[in-house]
Amino acid sequence: MEDMRPEDVSGDYREAELTFYDGTRRKVLVTDEEVPYPDGKLIVSRTDTKGVITHANQAFVDMSGYTEDELVGQPHYILRHPDMPREAFADLWNVVENRQQWHGYVKNLRKDGCHYWVYATVIPNVRDGEIVGYTSVRRKPSRRKVEESEALYASMRGEED
């Protein structure tokens, strides 16, 4: 996966390097700016069993800052924000691979270095008894939940370091 490029980012940013579960590394550029989740919308995407995006709805495209072509075919971790603890995603994969629904509050990174918070639900798509992919739906979280999650994730990251 390509590193983020300074020309795509607006304003001051910090750099971080992320290492994903499959060993892929990516340099990300992060600003402090939050983009509010749009009222009344749902972000919907689907992935294959490896977490590679196969479908993205317009709300996903709009909020991520990428084009649909830039998203489809990429791992879902293209949206990973360095403030998210690794443990949260490990938990997600454990849950959905056991055919359960996962819910959680997630800080997502946009192409322009800004972020947006979502309340995400991920479910396995079971066809003829086999998991063939995953569907994720994101909706607008409350500010209280965002603040609680920020504090929780900061402490989880502290333990990971």
Next chain:
Amino acid sequence: MSLTMTVSPDFSPDHISDWYIFNTCLQRRLDTGIHLELYSGFDEQRKAIANDEIDLIYANPFDAAMLVREKGFSAVARPGGKADEAIVAVSEDSDINDVEELSPGITVVSAEDPEVHLMGMIMLEPADLTRDNIELKQVQNYVLVAKELFRGQADVGFFLAEAYQDLSRMVRSRLRPLIESQISVIHHSLLVGPRLAGRREEIQQRLVEMSEDEKGRGVLDTLGFDAWEPIEQEDTEFMIDLMDTLGA
């Protein structure tokens, strides 16, 4: 074999005669007698489904998921150019201007429509409102939702967006939408029951063909559809997955 068709009770009363006209048209095209049975509420309709009295149904996705999973129905087609959206509204004279100004303990009025209720509750989540910290009043239809609001008996109400637009101008003038969903991926669909499983392809073809002639287009137009779009098995599976995530 006598067949029975029904329509989700969330449709506007203005469309009762349109559904009878649609049924007449469908009977001619299938060369089969179909009785249209319209129920005034979801409870009554669910009893008929439980008793295996229904063969064709125009259902909201919440009910469609149940029909596919539990009753062996199969989705055939959905209306083109039409998605299900919900509106959260308040009385015109309410002090509330934004969903996030709502507090726990408010009274929410909802019609007995599981899909709209689900979408409405999702739109209250940014205010930290859940079924555990609101008072819920359920009424029979959207006109009663409106009345509860402007009589001051409830703080917010949920409407199917289409039903909100179908309210009379006078009723709408006494309401104010706080938020309207823009989900775009939730649709009603027409499903066939197990007794029609062998005619699924034929029914789908006749429905899709409806928009190809003037008479068929006229019938669809009165229902507010552009055309019937075919639904494949994977579309149905996706819809069920989606309803599962929303109900979570």
